[in-house]
Amino acid sequence: MKTALFFRNFNEIEFSKLEKGSCVFIGNEGCIYKLPCKDELQQLKKSDETIEIHLITPLVSQTNLQLAKDRIDELISSKLIASITFNDYGLFYYTADNHKDSGVKYYLGRLLTKSFSECPWSDHLNRNEDEHVQKYMNGFVMNDPRKIKLFQDMGVTGVHLSVNKKNIAGLNEISERGLDIIVHLDTIIGAASRICSQAQYHDVKYPDCKEKCEQPAVLKLSRLWSLKEDGYIEPSEEVKQVVPQYIVAGNITYYRNPDYNFLIDRSDSIKYGIVDYTFNRPQFNR
Amino acid sequence: MKVKAPVISLESAEKMLGAGAGEIYLGASFGAFKNISYSARGNSNSYNPQITIDESELKETIQLAHDNNAQVSFLSNLPQFSLPSSERSRIEQNYIDYIQIGINCGIDNVVIADIGQYLLLREHNIDIPCYASVYLATINAEQVRFLKNLGFKRVTLEYHMLTDEIREICLVEGIDIEVFANFGGTFLNGRCSLYHNMGESLDLGFPCKSKYDVITESSVEQDYSFYDSNLYCSLCSIGKLYEMGVSTLKITGREIPIKVTEDIVRTYSKCVTYLEDQMDYMTARNLAFSECKEFWSKWCSKKRCKYMKSKVTNSYL
Numbered sequence: 001m002k003t004a005l006f007f008r009n010f011n012e013i014e015f016s017k018l019e020k021g022s023c024v025f026i027g028n029e030g031c032i033y034k035l036p037c038k039d040e041l042q043q044l045k046k047s048d049e050t051i052e053i054h055l056i057t058p059l060v061s062q063t064n065l066q067l068a069k070d071r072i073d074e075l076i077s078s079k080l081i082a083s084i085t086f087n088d089y090g091l092f093y094y095t096a097d098n099h100k101d102s103g104v105k106y107y108l109g110r111l112l113t114k115s116f117s118e119c120p121w122s123d124h125l126n127r128n129e130d131e132h133v134q135k136y137m138n139g140f141v142m143n144d145p146r147k148i149k150l151f152q153d154m155g156v157t158g159v160h161l162s163v164n165k166k167n168i169a170g171l172n173e174i175s176e177r178g179l180d181i182i183v184h185l186d187t188i189i190g191a192a193s194r195i196c197s198q199a200q201y202h203d204v205k206y207p208d209c210k211e212k213c214e215q216p217a218v219l220k221l222s223r224l225w226s227l228k229e230d231g232y233i234e235p236s237e238e239v240k241q242v243v244p245q246y247i248v249a250g251n252i253t254y255y256r257n258p259d260y261n262f263l264i265d266r267s268d269s270i271k272y273g274i275v276d277y278t279f280n281r282p283q284f285n286r
Numbered sequence: 287m288k289v290k291a292p293v294i295s296l297e298s299a300e301k302m303l304g305a306g307a308g309e310i311y312l313g314a315s316f317g318a319f320k321n322i323s324y325s326a327r328g329n330s331n332s333y334n335p336q337i338t339i340d341e342s343e344l345k346e347t348i349q350l351a352h353d354n355n356a357q358v359s360f361l362s363n364l365p366q367f368s369l370p371s372s373e374r375s376r377i378e379q380n381y382i383d384y385i386q387i388g389i390n391c392g393i394d395n396v397v398i399a400d401i402g403q404y405l406l407l408r409e410h411n412i413d414i415p416c417y418a419s420v421y422l423a424t425i426n427a428e429q430v431r432f433l434k435n436l437g438f439k440r441v442t443l444e445y446h447m448l449t450d451e452i453r454e455i456c457l458v459e460g461i462d463i464e465v466f467a468n469f470g471g472t473f474l475n476g477r478c479s480l481y482h483n484m485g486e487s488l489d490l491g492f493p494c495k496s497k498y499d500v501i502t503e504s505s506v507e508q509d510y511s512f513y514d515s516n517l518y519c520s521l522c523s524i525g526k527l528y529e530m531g532v533s534t535l536k537i538t539g540r541e542i543p544i545k546v547t548e549d550i551v552r553t554y555s556k557c558v559t560y561l562e563d564q565m566d567y568m569t570a571r572n573l574a575f576s577e578c579k580e581f582w583s584k585w586c587s588k589k590r591c592k593y594m595k596s597k598v599t600n601s602y603l
Contacts, residue, residue: 031603059477061603062426062451089422090429111423111477116365118479125484128320132373137322141365143374144402146409191493192477194425194446195515200601201500219498222509224491227483227541228332232497239488246498248512251603253473253480 001267004054006184006274008249009214010036015047022048025274027056029087029111030192030251031213032064033206035071041080056085059111061194069094076102085160085182087111087192096154107158107182108142108151110189115140117166118188120255121242140170148177158271162188164259168266175269185263186276187247187254196251209250216249216278247279254279287528287558290359290464291551292540294337299347301548303354306555309534310351311397313338313361316387318380321485325361326399326421328485331541341387348392360388363399363419365476382410389414395439399476404436415439417464423476427455434461442536445470446602449523449593453530462533466592467520467554469538471495472513483541515601519585520592521575524557525567527593553578 004023007013008031013024024044028034041053055075060068068091075081076099086092087109096106116122116137126134142148142159158180163171175181198217199209221243223232235243244255256279257263267273288308293299302310313325315338323329323338330336339347351358362385385396385407396414398404399421407416417440418424418433425444433441440462443452447465456463472494473480480493494513499506520527520535527535535554539547553574560570575582589596 033603058603059423059474060426062454063448064603065426065428088426088429089432090424090426093432094428114477114479116479116481119481120479121481121486121488121490124488125322125481125486127487129322130318130320132376133318133322135373136318136377141400141402144405146405147400147402150401150405189479191473191480193473193513193515194444194602195472195598196601196603197472197513197515200515200597201512203597205600215503217512218501219512220501221496222499223497224489225495225497226489226491228489233489233491235491236488239490242488243490243493 001270001273004272004274006056006276008034008278009210010040012214012277013044015044018048018051020048021050021052023052023054023272025054025056025085027085028058028250028252029056029109029189030058031196032058032060032068033210034058034250035068037071038074038078038080041075041078045080053081054083054085055081056109057087057091059088059192059194060091065090072099076104079103083107083158085109092154100155105157105180106155107160107180108156110160110162110184111192113140113142113159113161114189115162115167115170117164118162118190120190120244122166124242135169138166138170140167140174142174142179143170145177148174148179152178158182160184162257163263164188164257165262172269180271181269182272182274183263183270184257184274184276185260186257186279188257190246190253190255192253193251198248198250213250214278216247219246219248249278287532287561288534289467289551289555289558290534290536292538292547293347294334294540294544295339296343296347296350298544299350301544302551303351303356305548305552306559307356307551308555309357309359310347311359311361312344312347314344314384314388315340317384318377322364324364324381324384326363326365326419327483327540330485331483333541333543337540341391344388344391352392357394358392359417360385360393360396362403363397363421365399365421378406381406382412385412385414397442401436404438408437418442419476420444420466421476423474425451427458430455430458430461430463434458440464440533444474445517445592446474447593448599448602449526449530452527452532452593456531463531464534464536465527465532467524467535467537468518468550468592470517472515515598516590517592517598518588518590521553521557521571521582522591523593524554525561525570528558528561549578549581553582
């Protein structure tokens with residue numbers, strides 16, 4: 001397993017602190033405005049020619065589709081990037097169709113490869129199901145030979161996964177089918193939205209939201225909105241135990257992967273183990 | 287434009303069809319699960335002990351819909367479809383059986399949440415029209431083209447769209463576009479793992495409506511509805527959606543009382559009928575609104591309008 005750093009914002013990268021030949025993933029699963037541009041990547045490459053640059057692209061609304069396509073065209077032709085990770089089928093479809101044999105690897109991101117076990121309370125939802133159904137629910141959506149073939153035929157060579165003890169069997173199978181496995185060691189994605197809750201919270205719009213977004217918010221559940229009671233209630237002790245503390249960066253809600261150490265012990269089938277730079281800053285120390 | 291209504295029983299089908307639904311959608315209780323179902327909900331919820339239906343009720347419901355010239359969409363939109371290989375064939379056969387029983391009962395199309403499910407049906411030469419569920423999180427025209435080229439006949443767009451975006455997406459030829467009329471959470475359905483209404487016995491609430499202590503670098507704010515961006519109604523936008531060629535207006539409501547859903551279906555159906563009668567947008571909207579004024583005033587006063595400029599839509603990425 002090669003360790004890679006994940007930077008959501010290009011501005012977060014401290015060139016002087018990167019080791020020679022570092023591997024960096026830049027971008028974001030949710031926000032188009034965090035896609036780096038060619039000039040920024042040239043700057044990074046200039047600081048160290050051996051640096052390995054990987055791009056993470058977000059879900060893309062129709063409003064921002066042309067912006068995303070133009071950026072992809074520009075970055076692929078720049079020959080600066082080793083891979084592109086897609087979290088949107090539409091942007092992937094465009095790229096696969098227009099940039100065959102680009103020399104850039106195509107990966108599917110965590111928004112497209114998720115597993116039911118990423119739900120923090122999946123054990124509760126699965127509680128009465130038969131064992132084989134529980135296994136089924138805990139697999140990744142990529143545990144499907146037909147789908148793997150479809151995407152391999154379109155040029156996909158790897159997948160990003162949020163891995164935990166419950167879905168590890170699925171990881172092994174995907175790896176055996178020849179896809180590179182990129183695992184995010186620190187975090188699991190709880191939810192993604194088109195609404196940027198952080199921008200809304202601070203009542204700012206792009207580009208003013210950038211500054212706020214570099215400082216993720218931490219959320220602790222205080223009051224549940226209950227459909228049954230048609231209002232807010234105190235969460236029960238059991239609920240308090242299964243609902244984690246969320247970390248919100250822009251429109252993506254993450255939580256800490258409780259199985260971090262388990263993953264480190266199983267690094268053989270993992271090509272890249274991604275460490276989240278933002279959430280490892282002092283204020284987010286585990 | 288058809289209004290598509292949720293159905294959880296034969297009785298609810300009678301009410302939705304009576305309220306003017308041109309299409310209904312439902313899930314069946316047979317399948318591999320106990321609490322969960324292939325319909326992306328649990329088999330029960332807070333208001334209804336059973337929201338999926340058995341084979342004989344399914345047959346009767348479909349017959350009733352067809353007698354009323356309405357189509358039946360069969361839900362197989364559970365967000366996952368995956369299994370490590372050792373036991374895959376067992377669950378895949380269960381899924382095929384689920385769809386096949388639906389076909390034998392007379393369903394008109396299948397709503398699918400995952401590309402793997404679609405490929406499996408085609409591998410088994412099951413040639414029923416397939417519609418791409420909201421769980422595929424479609425928010426741009428390229429994804430619509432991708433799904434069309436795979437063979438999907440209709441795509442349901444995500445809850446969070448703008449009318450200009452829908453207009454551009456409707457220009458993709460050869461595939462129908464469905465949009466939501468009401469409700470919806472803050473997160474993208476297909477990209478949210480904070481599941482609820484999935485057969486839980488704990489009251490997990492709605493994570494995107496719940497309150498949180500919000501800790502930022504500079505402040506701690508207690509009991510704050512951080513995610514609460516739910517948009518309730520699109521009645522003022524129906525004229526535009528109608529004009530741009532949206533094929534189906536989907537009403538949600540399997541988790542609320544049937545009477546509420548029935549009123550919602552009736553109002554939207556009337557609005558569409560008035561538009562079909564060449565009425566202008568606002569007259570059609572106002573007339574539909576006035577026929578159920580007390581009910582709609584409650585929603586309207588909240589100013590949680592779908593598809594229109596607001597603090598929520600301003601924060602769309």
